[in-house]
Amino acid sequence: MKSFTYKKPSTLEELLRIKKELKKKALLLAGGTNLMVYIKDDVYREGMIVDIKYLEELKGIREEGMHIEIGASETMAALINSSLLKKTVPLLPESLNIFANPVVREMSTIGGNIADASPIADTAPVLLVLNAQVIATGPSGERVIPLENFFKGPGTTALESDEIILKIRIPKETNGTGAFIKLGLRKGTSCSVTSAATWVVVKERRIEKIRIALGGVAPAPIRANKTENRFRGWTLDKGSLAGMCESLREDISPITDVRASARYRLEVSAGLLAKAIRCSTNLEE
Numbered sequence: 662m663k664s665f666t667y668k669k670p671s672t673l674e675e676l677l678r679i680k681k682e683l684k685k686k687a688l689l690l691a692g693g694t695n696l697m698v699y700i701k702d703d704v705y706r707e708g709m710i711v712d713i714k715y716l717e718e719l720k721g722i723r724e725e726g727m728h729i730e731i732g733a734s735e736t737m738a739a740l741i742n743s744s745l746l747k748k749t750v751p752l753l754p755e756s757l758n759i760f761a762n763p764v765v766r767e768m769s770t771i772g773g774n775i776a777d778a779s780p781i782a783d784t785a786p787v788l789l790v791l792n793a794q795v796i797a798t799g800p801s802g803e804r805v806i807p808l809e810n811f812f813k814g815p816g817t818t819a820l821e822s823d824e825i826i827l828k829i830r831i832p833k834e835t836n837g838t839g840a841f842i843k844l845g846l847r848k849g850t851s852c853s854v855t856s857a858a859t860w861v862v863v864k865e866r867r868i869e870k871i872r873i874a875l876g877g878v879a880p881a882p883i884r885a886n887k888t889e890n891r892f893r894g895w896t897l898d899k900g901s902l903a904g905m906c907e908s909l910r911e912d913i914s915p916i917t918d919v920r921a922s923a924r925y926r927l928e929v930s931a932g933l934l935a936k937a938i939r940c941s942t943n944l945e946e
C-alpha cells in the first residue's frame with residue numbers, strides 16, 4: 662500500500678528543517694510533472710510530499726552583478742516570457758519554445774528539470790554551454806556547484822540528501838551566439854532522443870571560444886570537452902565542422918533504450934552538432 666503525507670512549508674527555513682529530518686523521504690513537489698508520474702509508477706511508495714512551488718525564496722528572475730539568477734521554482738513559461746532573459750541570455754528562453762507543450766511548460770520548473778537529472782533534460786545542454794551554476798542550500802548554508810559537476814548519472818546529482826536547489830546562476834556573456842537543437846520522436850509533447858547545444862565566439866572566421874553540450878548520449882548531459890579543446894583556434898569552415906562531428910565520437914557513450922539505439926544516437930548527435938553550429942554562425946552547408 663502507498664502511504665504519503667503532504668506539507669506546504671511557508672518559509673525556506675521550514676523546508677530545510679523538513680529536508681534535514683526526512684532527507685530522501687521528503688519528496689519535493691515543484692511542478693509535479695515528473696514526481697506525480699514516479700508516484701503513479703510506484704518509484705516512490707511512501708514519504709512526505711513537500712509542496713515548494715509557491716515558496717517565495719525559490720522564485721524570481723534577477724540580474725545580480727555579472728550574473729542572472731533564476732529561482733528553482735520558476736516555470737518554463739515564466740522563463741520564455743521573461744524580458745530580462747530575452748535581453749541577457751536569449752538562448753535559454755528561445756530553447757524552451759520546443760519544451761513539451763504549453764500546458765507542461767506552465768507547470769514544469771527549471772529546478773525540477775535539473776534536479777531530476779535525466780540524461781535528456783532539455784534545459785541541461787543549454788545551461789551547460791552557458792556555464793551555469795547550481796546554487797544549492799541545506800543545513801550548512803549555500804554552496805555553488807558548477808552544472809558540469811552536478812549531474813552524476815541518471816537521477817543522481819551532487820546534491821546531499823538534505824540539500825535543495827535554491828537557484829540557477831548564469832554568467833552574462835557579451836560575445837558569442839548559441840543554438841539548441843533537439844530530436845524527439847514527435848514534434849510536440851516529446852522528450853528528446855538526443856539534443857545538442859552550442860556557444861561559439863568567432864572572430865574573422867577564427868573560433869575563439871567553443872562550448873558544446875549534448876543530451877541523450879551518456880549517463881548524464883555532458884560537455885564535449887575533447888572536441889572543444891581540439892577545435893579552439895581553428896578557422897570555422899566546412900572542413901573544421903566535419904572534423905568536429907567526427908571528433909564527437911570520442912566524447913560520447915550513447916546507450917540503446919526504448920527511444921533509440923546507441924548507433925542511431927551516435928550518428929544523429931553529429932548531425933545535430935553540425936546544425937547547431939550552422940544555425941548560430943550562418944555557416945553555409
Ligand SMILES: Cc1cc2nc3c(=O)[nH]c(=O)nc-3n(C[C@H](O)[C@H](O)[C@H](O)COP(=O)(O)OP(=O)(O)OC[C@H]3O[C@@H](n4cnc5c(N)ncnc54)[C@H](O)[C@@H]3O)c2cc1C
Binds near residue numbers: 762765825826851
Ligand atoms: C507530457 C510531458 C512532456 C515532457 N516533455 C519534456 C521535454 O520536452 N523536455 C524535458 O526536459 N522534460 C520533459 N518532461 C519532463 C518534465 O516535465 C520536466 O523534467 C520538468 O522540468 C520537471 O519539473 P517539475 O517542476 O515538474 O518537477 P517535479 O516533478 O515537481 O520534480 C522532479 C524531481 O525534482 C525534484 N525537485 C524539484 N524541485 C527541486 C528543487 N528545487 N531542489 C531539489 N529537488 C527538486 C523533485 O523532488 C523530483 O524528484 C515532460 C513531462 C511530461 C509529463
